[in-house]
Amino acid sequence: MKHSTAYQVAIANSELTVKVDHGDTLLSGILRAGVGVPYECNAGGCGSCKYTLLEGEVADDLEESAGLRASDKRKHKHLACISRPRSDCKIDLKLDAEYTPKNPPQKTEAVLHSVEELTHDLWEFRFDSTGPAHFLPGQYAKLSLPGVDGPRSYSMSNIANEEGRWAFQIKRVKGGEASEVLFGDSLYEQAVTIDAPYSIAHLQPHSDRPVICIAGGSGLAPMVSILRGIAQRDDTAANPILYYGARTGMDLVTKTYFETIPGFCPDDQYVPIVSEPDKSESWSGAKGLVHDFLKENLKDHSNENEYYLAGPPPMVDAVRRLLVLDRGVPVERLHYDRFF
Numbered sequence: 001m002k003h004s005t006a007y008q009v010a011i012a013n014s015e016l017t018v019k020v021d022h023g024d025t026l027l028s029g030i031l032r033a034g035v036g037v038p039y040e041c042n043a044g045g046c047g048s049c050k051y052t053l054l055e056g057e058v059a060d061d062l063e064e065s066a067g068l069r070a071s072d073k074r075k076h077k078h079l080a081c082i083s084r085p086r087s088d089c090k091i092d093l094k095l096d097a098e099y100t101p102k103n104p105p106q107k108t109e110a111v112l113h114s115v116e117e118l119t120h121d122l123w124e125f126r127f128d129s130t131g132p133a134h135f136l137p138g139q140y141a142k143l144s145l146p147g148v149d150g151p152r153s154y155s156m157s158n159i160a161n162e163e164g165r166w167a168f169q170i171k172r173v174k175g176g177e178a179s180e181v182l183f184g185d186s187l188y189e190q191a192v193t194i195d196a197p198y199s200i201a202h203l204q205p206h207s208d209r210p211v212i213c214i215a216g217g218s219g220l221a222p223m224v225s226i227l228r229g230i231a232q233r234d235d236t237a238a239n240p241i242l243y244y245g246a247r248t249g250m251d252l253v254t255k256t257y258f259e260t261i262p263g264f265c266p267d268d269q270y271v272p273i274v275s276e277p278d279k280s281e282s283w284s285g286a287k288g289l290v291h292d293f294l295k296e297n298l299k300d301h302s303n304e305n306e307y308y309l310a311g312p313p314p315m316v317d318a319v320r321r322l323l324v325l326d327r328g329v330p331v332e333r334l335h336y337d338r339f340f
């Protein structure tokens with residue numbers, strides 16, 4: 001039997017039928033067609049890309065995912081980011097123009113160029129692709145690695161360029177399938193596939209508000225990209241401040257690294273916050289959880305800023321609650337990616 005190379009996916013209550021390549025997820029296929037659809041994690045974690053399958057057949061990458069309850073499954077609901085059409089389909093999926101991609105995601109082959117150890121378990125991986133690297137500061141890619149089942153999401157820490165350079169800061173996950181390959185020594189010999197860009201939590205092109213970047217753990221990469229994006233557009237009004245939460249002093253990226261960001265002065269603009277300082281370390285900087293620190297230290301006029309957040313979901317959610325509920329920051333000034 002001859003296999004179709006693409007499936008036609010009709011979206012109910014719209015005039016739209018989108019061509020989704022064989023093997024592609026519904027979410028990627030729809031975004032590649034330039035159509036906006038709500039999503040966040042691209043990994044089955046957040047549930048924002050939920051849809052109902054009305055006709056046809058799909059295969060889901062994961063049997064269980066945090067974004068989908070058993071009751072959803074009984075109602076023929078799936079997550080567009082992890083389901084792949086197996087036939088022409090009709091789906092009921094909410095569209096949203098806010099998510100219309102400025103650069104629809106594309107796949108490109110890349111090879112590892114170099115690695116820099118930023119901390120004991122956070123390394124910056126730099127890849128070179130054959131085509132250009134087109135994305136907005138703060139966006140992320142889906143990286144497919146040799147021998148690893150399914151792609152993994154990682155945010156770029158550099159900015160767009162025609163030379164095809166991609167940088168990712170990746171935190172080693174103990175026992176993680178992708179981590180084993182990335183932190184092993186065979187990656188230089190094999191190509192990876194970069195599928196990018198994704199996310200609407202990117203640097204806002206038309207905002208002239210002061211910028212506050214808040215990151216925890218591996219959430220640093222998109223903030224570095226945003227800081228580089230601000231430097232590139234020579235935006236002095238942004239005057240960004242970066243708050244970065246880590247568990248111990250050993251988990252912090254040194255100030256020297258931030259000195260590579262043009263115009264960024266780590267002594268004045270970088271606030272590291274440590275939640276569990278080691279007894280052996282003489283940590284004299286900010287202590288506690290990021291949202292607790294911000295509660296005490298964010299200035300009263302905090303609702304005048306543009307906020308960018310990335311990192312573990314509990315941290316991002318706690319900071320969102322602080323800003324929106326306690327400080328009255330309008331939700332449209334918060335741009336966040338939770339790293340499920």
Ligand SMILES: Cc1cc2nc3c(=O)[nH]c(=O)nc-3n(C[C@H](O)[C@H](O)[C@H](O)COP(=O)(O)OP(=O)(O)OC[C@H]3O[C@@H](n4cnc5c(N)ncnc54)[C@H](O)[C@@H]3O)c2cc1C
Binds near residue numbers: 155156175180
């Ligand atoms: C939007 C976003 C941006 C992120 N950016 C960064 C970053 O910049 N730096 C960073 O260090 N981390 C980032 N992360 C977290 C990172 O994606 C995870 O830590 C990473 O997936 C760990 O992969 P692993 O294989 O090492 O670990 P594992 O624990 O083995 O796998 C992690 C996850 O991969 C998914 N997965 C497993 N198998 C499959 C499959 N067959 N198909 C599809 N998915 C599968 C599952 O969701 C699983 O929970 C980001 C996450 C998100 C959602």
Ligand code: FES
Binds near residue numbers: 038040048067
């Ligand atoms: S579950 Fe699909 S985008 Fe998060």
